[in-house]
Amino acid sequence: MDLYTNGNLDQLRKRLDxxxxxxxxxLIQDPQLVSIINSWNIIPETIPETFPDTLRSFFQIFLQPPPLVDPHQIRRTQGFFEINAALILSLLGFYSLPYTYAFADGAEVLVRSKKILDNPGKRLSETALFVLECYRPDAFLGDKNVLLVLAKVRLIHALSRIFIDKYARDWNPGWGKPINQEDMLATNLTFSLLVSRGMERSGVSVSKEQRDGLLQYWALVGYYMGIDPAFLPHTSKEAFELERLIRKRHLKSSPAGKKLVKSLLRFYQQELIRPELAPFMEAILAFYMGGEMSQVLGIHKASLIPDWVFRSLSNSGLFSVGSGPSRFSLLYQQFVIQSKKSLGTAVSISLPSLQ
Incomplete structure (x- = not known):
């Protein structure tokens, strides 16, 4: 039986984590635990006995050996990112993030976050930091920093679900459960399938091995993010089939999606780290999104995009991180400096204070 069917995805819209x-x-019952977790550098091998059993069990997931992985493939994909980091991080802002706004039901979660609407730059920088942490050299092999990052993001999603359930009186059950399994699958695709697709639209060749490597890498991330492993695609064919079905099911114009993309464009045009790109922002988004998604979001290719813009995205990127093979530590440091300069404060991935 085909895995990616309307019936299966209907069930995934009801499933959470x-x-x-x-x-x-x-954490809501004992907000002081948030400060303890935020103080960690890695997840301790022995979870404090003072933690509730459910919280201890949650962190134990990250202390278990990961599913069978190919360490050579992991290192190849990390190397692929390091070489193409400038363009990949640019694609987060010009393709991956607005892509999620085009799905009306999922956008209803995002539009309820004031941080996303009022400070899209912070949201974009946090997403870029998340990606950098996921590609940290030796991540999933020996480096354990990434596991704490994934645990925090997974808990942030869970807290968002709880707050929407408790406080969003206007939530429509027809949208599905907030941050459900299908929406998490779609988001996972934005870091793998959409990155390879966006690179090719930028004129950068991506081999089948590299495309499949990205999918398998993000399937591992998805496992730790609580996505049902059975539905995570591992080949380009599977990813294409899944994305096509999700697009068919959920691509729809909505006030929420248009509000989100307007907020993002306003940030690009007013506060972008690369101000020389500002006049072309809407055209760049329309280029990557394509006609159908652009129409859904109400964006237009109002101007021609000069060739130097794409060269700039490949060479320096949205965050001015530099181009070509480089040490990850330098890449990371450049991003931290540039994002702090733009936002006025250091970007981090932390659980929100609940007190």
């Missing part, structure tokens, strides 16, 4: 939701409920 039970371990993370239970752990998040514990």
């Amino acid at each position: 039970a371990p993370a939701d239970a752990a998040a409920a514990d």
